[in-house]
Amino acid sequence: MYLDENFENRSEDVQEILGTPPHWLLNWGTVLALVAFCLLAWLSFWVEYPDIVKDSIRITFQDPPVRFHAQEGNYIDRVLVRDNQRVETGQALMVFRTSANFNHVMSLADRMKNLPNEEDTTLANFSLDTVFILGELQEDLYNFFQKQSEYQQARMRRFESSDVATLQRQIGTAENAIDLRKANQSRNADLIDQHTTDLLTAEYQYKLGKVSLSEVTALRNKIATLQEEQQGLDAAIRDRQFEIASIRTRINSVQQGSMMSRSETSSEMVDAYLKLKLRLEAFLKKNILVAPFDGTVQIIGRNITSGQFVQEGDELLVVLPKGERQLIGEMQIPFTESGKVRTRQKVVIRVNGYPYTEYGSVIGEVSWKSKVTKKVDNKVVVPIEVRLPQPLVTHTNKSILSEEELSGEARIITAERRFIERIIGSPRVFRR
Template identity: 25%
Template sequence: MEQDTNIELRSESVQEILGKMPSWIVRVGSGLVFLVVLILVIGSWFFSYPEIISSKLVLTTENPPAELIARVNGKIIDLKVSDNQLIEAGDLLAVIENPANSQDVFSLRKQLNNQIPQFDGKNEMTPEFVDKNYRLGEVQAPFNAYLKACTDYSRFVDLQYHEKKKASLIQKRSNYRMYYNRQYKQRNILEKELAIVYKEFHRDSLLYTRGVISKANYQQSEKEYLQQSYAFHGSRSTLSSTQIQINEVDQSIIDLDLDEENKRKELLDQILHAYDNLTAQIDIWEQNYLLKSPITGAVSFNRFWSANQNVKQGEKVFTVLPSDSTRIIVRVDLGMNRSGKVQLGQRVNIKLNNYPYMEFGMLEGSIRSISEVPDGDNYSLDVELTNGLITSYGKELKFAQKIEGVAEIITEDQRLLQRIFNPLKALLKEHVVK
């Protein structure tokens, strides 16, 4: 029993010793913790690393290939080329089934190109330059309108209504002028007769005042004078009336010329308007049913094509690979998120889907240009390859158009300490503003 009590007393002593922490241990421990924190803070200041922004990319050439896409559903009724055939810009590759006869539309286009230089209003426009039996499908209605406009102008020219009426007015004016000249001569005669009668009347007036002649003789002389004066002034009025008629004919000729000019201009405007509508409809027809190459290069079939094979609207039919561009570039679609960190000249690691980077390595490049305005939610970047198609493993990759992959854009280095404090700084400013 005494032994158990001693054990219990010792246990309390031990507990007292253990319950009191020595001061030197506290000082040493605090110092070590402070030292570790200080080392971490200093290390985070000197340690910096970049941020990597990943985006989708497409490998292409500076002059990208042209894709020809079907605008309508239908069968290929005329296949003009074979796979990998060299073609020129503007070459016809295929014709898609449509209500029109393609050769008729081609012939019409050619004749229209030859016809338009004559639209100067001087040459006679006739509708005989076209075949009225054309089968034009969607182009038929504007073609008929153009044909009618040409026919209306041709009838206007053949009828010569204004020319004939003008000739009639000119003849009428000539007759009036002849009549005026005769009246003018009569007026001169009447003027001379009036002068003679006036002298006789003046003489008789003097004789009458002297009582030499009777009043009846005087009145007869006065009557003759008044009659001659009336005839003279009537002649002058007739001359004025004839001159007015001549002026009216002149005005009619001017109005007729103006009406002819306006009518001719109106008909020519109708021809030009109908021509523009017709050529525009032919352009639409060509866009819908013809597949033409916009560039010079080699045509590549996106699948095996043959005549009478159906194509769907929006389906990619051909791809034309340009022959005048060998410079390879990378097109990158950069999303809005973190796009402000991307700058010209930054390094880009390029991983292609066709070539696993762990086996073939990565391509290296640098940002050459950044679009000023986004396309939808993405900016467009052009990346120039630093070593061409030679990877980081020293392997040269085979180029193919439209290879897709991932671009890893290496942004500027940022200190670890800044990355730690930036969120705290933003949070603090947000609460201060509130």
Template identity: 25%
Template sequence: MPENNEIEVRSEEVQEILSYVPNWMVRWGNTLFFLLILMLFFISWFIKYPDIINAEVILTTKIPPQKEYARVSGKIDTILVRDAQNVIKNQPLAIIENTADYSDVFLLKSIIDTIKVQKESFLFPINDLPILFIGDIEASYDSFEDNYIKYVLNKDLDPFSHEVNANRISTSELKRRLSNMQSQKRLNEKELKFKKKDLERSKSLFGKGVISEKEYELKQLDFLQSERSYKNMNTSISQLRESISNNKRTSKGTEIAKVREEMTLLKNVIQSFNQLRKSVKDWEMKYLLISEINGKVSFLNYWSKNQTVSQGDLVFTIIPRNNSAFIAKLKTPSQNLGKVKVGQVVHIKLDNYPDYEFGVLKGIVNNISEISNKEGFYTIDVSLPKNLVTSYNKDIIFKQEMRGAAEIITEDLRLIQRLFYQLTKIFNR
């Protein structure tokens, strides 16, 4: 029992010590706690750091490399360039096997490119061309040739001119006859007036009994014959005038038919020429691999004739000559994209050059695509103010389409703002 009492006594003492609160803690404890909280808020107001948005990156140039794909399946008929050869824009690279002789197609295209279509006339050196083997283009060329021959024959022979000349001569002759008949009419008219006066005198004499009735009747008959001749002359003049009018109408119709025929033939030859030009372009699009930029050609999986390519295979890549203007293309997810703005800094880490050894490339956001691609990613264009000089002042040797990772540095956000946003998010749940 004494032992138990001793334990109880000690327990009360300990309890008293533990329950004792110093006066200074009572006075300053709450104040210190408040100051500590206030200090934390103060520090969180000044501490700020940005969010980092990660994206995939491809390093290229403002003029991207041209990738030339096979548009049809087949064997490579001819390769017209060497690997690493400098090429110019629109230079042929290779031909995929087809039924045309590509040299004939090139010859035809060189002539077509020099032709300027005019509204008034059309000229094509068809007689200077040899026999052409142009495969798929043959039908369009035959149609053009047929229309062009019709156009040239009509222009050279001018079949309507004979009819026009005949009508002109006939009209001229009719006008001459009309002039003669009008002169004759004037004479007949004078003659008729004289005979009428003579008839009136004979009538007076017959009434006085100076001449016989027979003589008077002869005078009447003579007057009637002159009158009939005068009226016949008027009828002939009217018929001549009608013939002249018909001739003029025929001549006008012939001229209209001539112009219509010329316009129709010219229209047909221009339309068939445009179709021929389109057929040549279609042949090029189908069988010809061509450089669309100035640069250096790079062979990939194909390097000699008779190799078989499939539609959609990448055959050549043309690397632009001028690589001074570099650009980074970022493939960015939609998450947090709203924080990305033009002018923000981007750190680029290339797979070929480890960032711990070479550093990073620094870029600036130039443009953000308005819509996403079919995979749901947005494209961001990033310029490189220092070109390919890294943060460690090391020059990067450029290779087209180098890949890596990019970090977009968004606007700084205060720590207290982040806490507030998190609390708001929790309460909204």
């Protein structure tokens, strides 16, 4: 019993000793804790943690390349350039197959472009020195020449009844020429049918290995030559028909003793010319690819050769601008976060395909912010442009290849906030 009481008394003494911290620990521990707290507070005041607006970025050249796609399914008539060839503004690159002669169309375009003005006196003297095969433009050209003839007649007013017989003889000569050309057309049509049948047979025999490719090609060339002759004959017939219509108009004018006024015919002639000009521009835009500026052309489509059929939307060519080009970044930031973004703010960019741990980040600067929003994929966004280093170099001094288009993630640093502000809020709250 005595031992138990003695043990309990000693246990209480031991517990009291163990439960009482040393005096030095109380003094120095409190001091150390206070110093640690002050140090953390001091560091949190000086350490800054930025506010950012994060979104994707598209990096491209300020003068982007122009890509050409097929507007509709059609055959390529000819490719006029080589891959990586230098081209000049307005140079023809590719021609699609039409019923028109490419050289004739381009010659007409050059002649119309070189006219000093579009006044009636200038248009009255506009002429072509040969028969042009213009396909769907042929009717517009004939209509212009018809109005031109009417204007010339109204301007001259020198008709006599004795001229009617001469004009009728001219009609007879023109009709004989038409009959001759129609006979040639009929003969050519028979030859085309015959050669087409021979071509089908030759192509079948070529697959069996009985004839050579040169024989098949020769037949194709014969058919192409005959078809071109047919187009020339058709254009010549149309010219003669136009001539006959013009002569008959003159005969009617002499017989009736009345003609349209000079101002009326002038107006109609100018209108016909402008219609021809608009139709020609639309034809060129649809069927002939033209370089929009000086630069280098690259053939990006597959099997882009003469005679190749392309589907609507197929990629064909791309023209790269000449000289040094500036890279820019394009962003579409959400409207809800756009208020914090200002020009000259720092932008940190991680480029896709160039790992951040190996290459680092590209440092840019907000150079432009749109004042107008737009809708993209049902989201309201604000367009932003970012100025980039030229050439493209990361903060670790590693180069990034200037490809035609890059993408990545961009962080716009809108403010540098102290770490303590993020914990306890802005000091303004306490000042209030």
